[in-house]
Amino acid sequence: MRDPVGSTVVRVFTTPEAACGTGMTWASAVGFIRERLRRRFGERIAVEHIEIFSGRSFEFPEVLATIQGGSDLPIVLVGDRIVSRGGKLSESRIARVVETLGVAAGSESRGE
Secondary structure, three states, rough: EEOOOOOOEEEEEEEEEEEEEOOOOOOOOHHHHHHHHHHHHHHHEEEEEEEEEHHHHHHEEEEHHHHHOOOOOOOOOOOOOOEEOOOOHHHHHHHHHHHHOOOOHHHHHHHO
């Protein structure tokens, strides 16, 4: 799924603001991933942090159903596909999925 300006959208669903086990909050962890992916893909990617049970989360019934079915957080959605459930956020896993959608890394990530 692409937003109106053509970016691939990555959405990370987490608990409401809380530590994520590494001394970071989920918001800061998502911010870190956002920055890393932006460096890699530039404006071709957008990363959104959505707290579960916020108003925004109810726009994604498939994610809420996944949680109700027993999946752990965080849940990562790339476009309309759930690519990760539980555990740590994985930049490399997200990047591989983004690349399968045809989004190429920019020259800044290849050292050119």
